[in-house]
Amino acid sequence: MITVALVDDHEIVRRGVADLLESSDDIQVVAEASTLAQGLARIAATRPDVALLDLRLPDGSGIDLCREILSRMPEVRCVILTAYDDDDAVVAAVVAGASGYLLKDVRGPSLVEAVVAVASGKSLLHPAATRRVSERVRSESVDDPRFGSLNIRERQILNLITEGLTNRQIGERLGLKEKTVKNYASNMLRKLGLERRTQAAVYGRDHGQGSTT
Template sequence: MQMPSDGKKPVRVLLVGFHEVMRAGLRGFVGTRNMEIVGECQTIPCAVATAARLKPNVVLMEMLLPDGSGVEACRKILVENPAIHVLFLTALDNEDARIASLFAGADGYLLDNIGSAALLDAIENAAAGLSILDPLIFPPASPKLRAQSVHLARDSGLSRQEHRILLLVAEGKTNKEIGEALGLSGKTVKNYLSTVFQKLNVSRRSQAAVRFTQIISQ
């Protein structure tokens, strides 16, 4: 693929899983954006080895692979290549699977009935380091959940400002949007998030969001 006139490098995508018809469809509409599919795999060893060799920006993966779980593949890929972003695209609407995928380090979990434009947006956002949380799966926090989240903040030792930031992360807000909402600079938001991640014992914003959702729903 040639570099576009704006000079931006294409988002490099590795496909893991999916039947041939699905892969053909993905190849077709990925080409409508500044993206390219650099490889395709069906098994965990292939996914891990190919990700290490090609260093894609995003791995788009099914949850159920012929030789095991996509969660296992995700974990192994990120151990060797933590800069890679993993997105799950699956028909499996299962809470345990969603939580497991995000705690394995995935940047998002999408159901396969998502529209093509929304999926392409998700791939671009994942490549930019944003968590991708399907609003049908992780809806914005209701007033009741916001109230319950106070207990999470207290138990985790979060300050009031850290708690506010975590709520916005759980709603899928970007650092810029969080900064605008709270009157903070992007750098300050990033520093707060580092502290929040440490207190919650997570390493990615998607993990923090699912940790929030998991605990306050108990």
């Protein structure tokens, strides 16, 4: 059972999303909140697998909440779910460590699939948002020497993270222990100056990773 927390200041939207998610036998909504402070408290109390966060809240932003959640509960997977198609917000969400950024025009079945994917360890961004983030990163990182600093194994790890694989799945693919994969991933993130796998996935897509094994 995948547990989910919803933080959105519009009750009708929140209830609609909750009803949609709970139509799946695999998902249970364990917490709801309408503000950043309330959301942080309820997420801390329930420790859900996934937190769906509205971008704009009465006392802050979903991105601020995402950053705070991950600093205290790094095991929680955060997804920004918003009506606002904003380049700067997408980049900020990635930097904050969000596992996804979805627009509220996403179809119901696709939202359920997204929650399941994120809960399994995959990183997910709206396709249009991914393109714009990649274009922005590309314009800022032409001939980035950081990528050249990665050894072959670290590039393999980056490639598979970009595909959305977890450490365990990467280990199975490459014949490595999960702890070894984690060490390679940590070194790769350090060399790239990144903090989270979501950032690495966006960086990897920009450098043509994720399409080969």
